[in-house]
Amino acid sequence: MARPTPFRNDSAMRQGKVFSTPIPTQIISNEEFTPIGQTEDQARVEQTAAALVERTAARRGLTRRDFLKTTGGMAGVLLAMNTVFGRFFNVGEVELFEAAAFAEQQGVPYFIFDVQTHYVGSQYDPADAESKRKGAVSKQALLSLRRFIREAGLNPKLRDDRGTIDDLSWKNFVKEVFLDSETAIGLISTPPGPYPQEAVVPPKEMAHIRDEINRVAGSRRMLAHGLATPQLGVADLDFMAMQAETLNVDAWKCYTGSCPKGFDRGWRMDDEVIAYPMLAQARKLHVKRVCVHKGLPLGPVPDYNHPRDLIKAAKDFPDIDFLVYHSGFRGAASVDEVFAKTGEIPWTTEFCRMKQKEPGISNIYMELGSTFAQLVTTYPMVCAHLLGQIIEGFGADHVLWGTDSIWYGTPQWQIEAFRRFQIPDQLIETYRYQPLTRRVKEQIFGLNAARVFGIDAAAKRNELPTDVLGRLRMSYLEEGPEPSFRAYGWVAG
Numbered sequence: 056m057a058r059p060t061p062f063r064n065d066s067a068m069r070q071g072k073v074f075s076t077p078i079p080t081q082i083i084s085n086e087e088f089t090p091i092g093q094t095e096d097q098a099r100v101e102q103t104a105a106a107l108v109e110r111t112a113a114r115r116g117l118t119r120r121d122f123l124k125t126t127g128g129m130a131g132v133l134l135a136m137n138t139v140f141g142r143f144f145n146v147g148e149v150e151l152f153e154a155a156a157f158a159e160q161q162g163v164p165y166f167i168f169d170v171q172t173h174y175v176g177s178q179y180d181p182a183d184a185e186s187k188r189k190g191a192v193s194k195q196a197l198l199s200l201r202r203f204i205r206e207a208g209l210n211p212k213l214r215d216d217r218g219t220i221d222d223l224s225w226k227n228f229v230k231e232v233f234l235d236s237e238t239a240i241g242l243i244s245t246p247p248g249p250y251p252q253e254a255v256v257p258p259k260e261m262a263h264i265r266d267e268i269n270r271v272a273g274s275r276r277m278l279a280h281g282l283a284t285p286q287l288g289v290a291d292l293d294f295m296a297m298q299a300e301t302l303n304v305d306a307w308k309c310y311t312g313s314c315p316k317g318f319d320r321g322w323r324m325d326d327e328v329i330a331y332p333m334l335a336q337a338r339k340l341h342v343k344r345v346c347v348h349k350g351l352p353l354g355p356v357p358d359y360n361h362p363r364d365l366i367k368a369a370k371d372f373p374d375i376d377f378l379v380y381h382s383g384f385r386g387a388a389s390v391d392e393v394f395a396k397t398g399e400i401p402w403t404t405e406f407c408r409m410k411q412k413e414p415g416i417s418n419i420y421m422e423l424g425s426t427f428a429q430l431v432t433t434y435p436m437v438c439a440h441l442l443g444q445i446i447e448g449f450g451a452d453h454v455l456w457g458t459d460s461i462w463y464g465t466p467q468w469q470i471e472a473f474r475r476f477q478i479p480d481q482l483i484e485t486y487r488y489q490p491l492t493r494r495v496k497e498q499i500f501g502l503n504a505a506r507v508f509g510i511d512a513a514a515k516r517n518e519l520p521t522d523v524l525g526r527l528r529m530s531y532l533e534e535g536p537e538p539s540f541r542a543y544g545w546v547a548g
Contacts, residue, residue, distance in 0.1 A: 072546050073539070073540055073542075074540045074542065075101070075540070076101065076123070076128070076131075076132045077123060077132055077467075077468050077538065077540060078129070078132040078136070078432065079468070079542055080093065080097045080432065081093040081097055081547065082429050083428070083462065083463050083544040083545070083546055084462070085173070085425045085463070085544055086246050087351050087353050087425075088352070088425075089388075090544075090545060091388050091433075096139050096140065096433075100135050100139045103139060104131055104132045104134075107131045107134060107135055111131060111152070115152065123538075124537070126157035127151045127154075130147075130150035130157055133471070133472070134148065136432075136435070141435075141479070143431075143435045143436075143439070143477060144472070144476060144477070145475045145477060146160065147160065160475075164237060165474070165497060165500040166239055166516050167236075167237050167240075167456065167501050168239060168456060168504040168510070168512075169232070169456060169458050169460070170242045170455050170457045170504050171242065171244050171422060171424035171457030171458060171459050172228075172244065172466075173244055173459060173461060173462055174243065174264065174461060227461070228264075228461055229268060229271075229524070231460065231539070232466060233276065233527075234524075234527065234531045235467055236465045236466040236470060237470055238466055239276075239515065239519050240275070240504075240510065240515065242279070243264060243277060243279050244261075244280045244308055245261060247284075249316040250287075251287075251291075251294060252294075257282075258279075258304060261279040261280055261304075262279045262281075262304060264277070265305075271523060272522050272523050272524040273522045273523045274519065275510075276522075276524060278305035280304060280308040281302065281304030281305075281306070281308070281342070282298070282307070283295055283333050284309075284310075284315055285309075285330050285333035286314065286318055286329060292332060295337070296336070299341075299342050300340075305342070306342065306344035306345070306346050306378070306508075307337055307345045308346050308348075309324070309333075309345060310353060311323060311347060311349070311359050312348065312353040312354035312357070313348075313354045319355060320356045324365050324368040324377075325365070325366075325367035325368045331371070334371075338374065343374060343375045344375070344507065344508070345376070345377050345378065346380055347377065347378070348360065348381065349362040349365070349380060349381060349383040350382065350383040350384040350385055350386065350403070351384065351385070361406075362379055363405070363406065363409060365419055366409055366416070369416050369418050370416060373417075374418075376420060376507055378422050378507070379406075379419060379420065379422060380457065381422065381423075381426045382441065383402045383403045383406045384401070384402060384403045384426040384441065386401075386429075387429045387433055389401040390433075390437055394434075394440075398440075400440060400441050403426075407444045407448030408448070419449060419453065420453045420454070420455050420507065421453060421454050422454075422455045422456075422457045423455065423456060423457050423458075423499075425459045426441065427458075427469060427473065428459065428463055431469075431473075436479075439488075442454075443478055443486060443488030443489070446489050446495070447488065451489060451495045451499065452498055453503065455499065455503055455504050456499050456500050456501060458470075462543050462544035463542055463544065464539060464540065477490070477491055478490060478491055
């Protein structure tokens with residue numbers, strides 16, 4: 056990519072958007088890639104959904120806004136997507152009118168463990184010192200969200216607002232993730248910074264928010280990443296030790312494509328000089344889960360984001376679990392260029408083939424954050440192929456649910472889309488893909504992650520409805536939810 060990150064001043068880009076539907080109708084960036092603009096099909100979905108919502112709201116005697124708060128609003132967008140893309144979602148017209156029909160189609164609730172969630176702390180870079188550094192996440196860029204909403208008149212409540220990022224604080228995070236969605240457990244992560252201590256959300260703050268949410272909930276609802284930056288050598292090993300011993304981090308987050316200040320390129324996970332001391336330290340510290348950003352090229356040299364280096368690393372460190380964030384997907388911008396011509400999904404298809412040649416590897420997991428969100432709203436046929444390929448290559452027991460929210464707003468629309476999503480019969484017959492049965496979705500939604508992180512899913516399923524957040528959510532839904540329909544990441548103008 057010519058521009059490795061979207062953190063720049065560009066009139067064609069804006070941070071944050073309030074969508075008119077529960078499911079966004081254009082790609083949202085997780086702050087790590089430049090999103091493409093709205094496609095013609097997405098525009099058709101938006102128009103179809105708007106017309107359907109208006110008609111149904113009138114028939115039900117509701118305002119458009121009040122109708123969208125109901126389950127009928129979500130059903131309407133799914134029906135519109137089926138109209139435009141073909142039948143990928145199990146949804147019926149009766150669900151526009153009857154909440155009971157919507158609930159029946161949903162079935163028994165899933166145990167949902169989101170291994171990639173985000174919030175942005177208001178104390179990040181308070182002096183805006185990094186605003187002019189290439190690829191930096193500046194405070195002013197983050198503050199532009201509220202300015203845009205205020206100046207566009209999208210939220211009258213912000214008329215007198217001076218511009219803060221409190222809406223991206225942990226309290227709003229709790230609402231978006233735990234009240235407006237069915238998420239049971241989340242793992243908090245962060246984009247990188249010039250140094251790990253200066254990330255968008257530094258490890259100390261991630262651990263603090265984890266502990267604060269768990270304290271409020273009265274149960275273990277959150278886990279937290281630590282950061283590993285092996286290019287820094289001994290300093291990184293010492294920082295890892297502090298994070299493990301003082302912060303009790305639950306896993307490591309690595310960015311092989313990004314480079315800390317003073318470096319002009321990334322690194323590879325199979326580099327025995329740079330990466331292996333870090334992996335040995337993870338083993339020594341008994342934090343043996345390494346989550347690595349792969350795909351969605353980040354940094355000045357895109358190829359460092361290719362997942363191929365994980366094959367050797369996984370074989371050399373069989374006791375470490377490698378979680379491949381974004382499933383190694385190069386990005387939606389490459390779909391038209393590659394998939395349409397070759398039938399291959401850039402980087403992901405190649406990586407799946409590499410894994411199939413190494414059947415003895417059992418410690419690599421494919422994570423869906425941003426990848427599912429991009430594809431299901433833009434190219435659902437490609438989304439079906441990607442799910443089919445990663446399940447075939449790694450096993451349904453090695454695919455993990457992640458949403459990259461709250462950059463995408465509440466995770467609920469992604470949860471509902473995946474719950475209803477099906478690989479078409481024609482693809483199953485032609486490519487021998489495994490159907491997305493309830494059992495497969497149970498594994499992906501949460502059971503696989505629970506196993507990786509040593510959590511008893513059955514015990515948690517019984518515990519969580521009675522903790523503080525469980526009771527709050529029940530009251531919140533009974534009183535009438537107030538979804539924001541907001542996205543907090545970047546969208547193309």
